[in-house]
Amino acid sequence: MRGLDIAIAGCGPCGLAAALLLHRGGHQVSLFERFKAPQPIGSGLMLQPTGMAVLAKLGLLDAALARGSRVDRLFGMAGKRVVLDVHYAAMRGAATFGIGIHRASLFAILHEAVLRAGIPVHSGRTLAGSALLGKKRALHFSDGQTSAPYDLVIDALGTWTPLAPPTGRELTYGALWASLDWPSDATFDPHTLAQRYAWASKMAGVLPIGIPPGATTPKAAFFWSLRADRLDAWREAGLAPWKAEVAALWPDCETLLDQIHDPNQLTFARYAHRTLAAPAEPALAHIGDAWHSASPQLGQGANMALLDAWALAQGLGQEDSVDAGVRQGIRLRRRHVLTYQWLTALFTPVYQSDSRFVPLIRDRLVGPLSKLWPATAIQASMVSGLVGNPLLPLGLDKAFHVAAPLVEAA
């Protein structure tokens, strides 16, 4: 099916990718977004081979490699024990890796492509709901206005979408995030996401995120796990006790901590686990975080959003009616979405919880076992987003990047 009039709500990675793919599929696409620029909810994220496969199809993978930082390894220690050591290369038959990237870089890459394609972006438009008018659907805005009806509305408004019924739950833990200069000494490996834990109640992480817009040198995303109900106390206590706590857990972080002078340099991101039961409605598709969101422990959300956008474009291309196309797009993704929602719910308490038992098992049993094959390959496949072979039904290929030029982060 071609030539549909489609409104896409939300200019996150999901909405922007969907706009590009559907524009290429011969549809008239309009984007609606409340902000003029991306909001700093978390400074960095990991692109995995799944999301990279979609970016490769869009011709944007080289730009992501150039602006981000190649990540070959995930490494975590609790005290003196190595409890996480995942090498992407452990997957046989694929020289895979991830990309650490600033959220603003990913936005810029997709947004620039949208502008080049001439797709209209209506910014400063806050969505409040939608209404079915015959077989079409109109958007309701928070200023009381209603749009013309569209053949299809795509809800890519993220976790708190007003276009879907509320569902799921906020998690007890979130994290403070900051973008900092990559340390010029050799303290950190520029191709490793490094983490330190004490039980599951303390976690610090350093992710290389390349050179974001407006910067000239490589940056690190620094994150610190924090219970949402302790955020006010953290602010009131000032930076000194917190810095001492971080330095006690991970002395190498001092060069990063020295760059933090104001609590406002840190943004608190709260996580939620939610999965919509009915992502396909008449003339309405919920995709990306609007369909399913989870804690970023496995680093999959943006990648799942890109896969959803690709699948929806495939579904609409394969079917003769809007609703059948949306249902097909959802069908192509449902198994992988449910698998990763389940895996993320399983693994989140291992790294962020008040449990004493779960991190004990992690440190004493799972950590040592995970260094042995086939656990090494299983873990690499899990963080890559490739469990359940999600690319096959989508006609995507995970060998795309072998030919792509690698750009060093630092």
Ligand SMILES: Cc1cc2nc3c(=O)[nH]c(=O)nc-3n(C[C@H](O)[C@H](O)[C@H](O)COP(=O)(O)OP(=O)(O)OC[C@H]3O[C@@H](n4cnc5c(N)ncnc54)[C@H](O)[C@@H]3O)c2cc1C
């Ligand atoms: C701290 C943190 C770290 C993360 N790390 C990773 C990672 O390493 N790897 C990974 O893959 N994922 C990660 N994620 C998850 C990832 O960011 C999300 O899964 C991804 O951004 C979802 O994309 P989306 O386009 O569906 O939604 P969003 O990115 O949430 O985009 C939604 C868009 O809709 C707009 N919008 C919302 N409501 C309205 C409204 N009412 N009217 C108009 N516009 C509206 C928003 O402004 C936004 O532009 C992380 C998330 C957080 C919070």
